Amino acid sequence: MKKFRLLRADEIDCRVAMVKNSGLSLLLYKDARCDMNILDEEVGQENWQRSHSRDNANCTVSIWDDSKKQWISKEDTGTESNTEKEKGLASDSFKRACFNWGIGRELYTAPFIWIPSTKCDITSKGTGYTCYEKFYVSHIGYDENRVINALQIRNEKTNNVVYEYGTIIKTLDPEKASKAQIGTIESICKAHKIDPDMLYSSNNLSKATLTAEQAGLLLQSLKKKFGDE
Template identity: 60%
Template sequence: MNIPRVLNAGDVECRVSKCTKDGVNLLLYKTARCDMQVLDETYGPMNWQRRHSRDNANCIISVWDSDKKQWVEKEDTGTESNTEAQKGLASDSFKRAGFNWGIGRELYTAPVIWIRAENCKLKDTGRKDKYNNPVYACNTKFYVSAMDVDEKTRRITYLVIAADNKVVYTFGGPKAEPKNKEAELLAEKALCRQSVKQYCQLHGADEKEAWQIIADTIGKPSKEFAKEDWQEGKRIVEAWGK
């Protein structure tokens, strides 16, 4: 069976996990849409399935093994989110089952991401925590602008976090430039996806609609894009921001 690819910058989101007057800690995470995309890419849309049990607390992802002629299952348990508890529970159990298949497992190797106060929009909420310390909130939208993962060890080797069109955090160093056509195609695809995600986050646009406009402009679906098409897609998005 095929093994899911490592994630790239366009697949990963970041959120604030701790906020103080001096800055914030960030965590990297994947969305359920990311898991669905990687499962489609790796096994084909008709060769995997999911089902839930225990009121969505558990999720089983099954993949068809054409060699063994049987379904292979992996299962995990999720936790409720603060909003839309049942939907959040189903999504979390699905993502955790995806980790069992190797999707995004490299996120567990992420470094401690600390963003200093001068790179954040911090606000004193006027509330106090249980120790009577002021509670701060952060209104800055952070995003992953670059990320490299060692495909053998599945460890993050390079990470860049940006906000308000400037770099606010860097870890490690970028890998060498790709030297073959397939790697070049994947690199251009990642850059285009990153540009689309960044534009949509900054302007509150819908990613699905943005991709449809790009595909219509280029004249073919994104799954058929060549290296030059991904480059053109990136130029289209950059033109929107001007």
């Protein structure tokens, strides 16, 4: 079976895991839309399927093996979400099943991500602390073993770099937006009845010249506005 490609920076989200007076730690994760896009891109829309059992607690992701002329399946169990219980459980079990296929498994190699209080706004809340700021992955790199060897995280509002790991390589020629990125943008537009051309225009962008970085920032904005799926 094929080995799935590595996640791009714009496909990875940041979640605050722990907050102290001295700073906070972040976890990296992917959403269900990312898994669906990669499956569509890598094996084709008609060559994979998902099914749920045990009230969405279990998810089986099956991929068609043309050489064997049969479906190959992998399954895993999810945990409930704090919001939209059934949808959250189905989404989590689906993401875990996709991890079994290797999609996003490289996230398990992420370093411990600590952002000191000098680079984020820590607020006292009751007997503990919280942070209302959001962060995003602006760069990620991998070695030949698919292990994360470079990582850069920025504050979503200020765009300031708050965390760096490894060597961050800056390319002179910006990478063009991928078909998957454009497809995701257009699928979100369709779901929320937005004209894609108007979206690009209102952000001073053009689909023809859209870069991967621009597409990533636009997707981050859309996710923030409409939430994850």
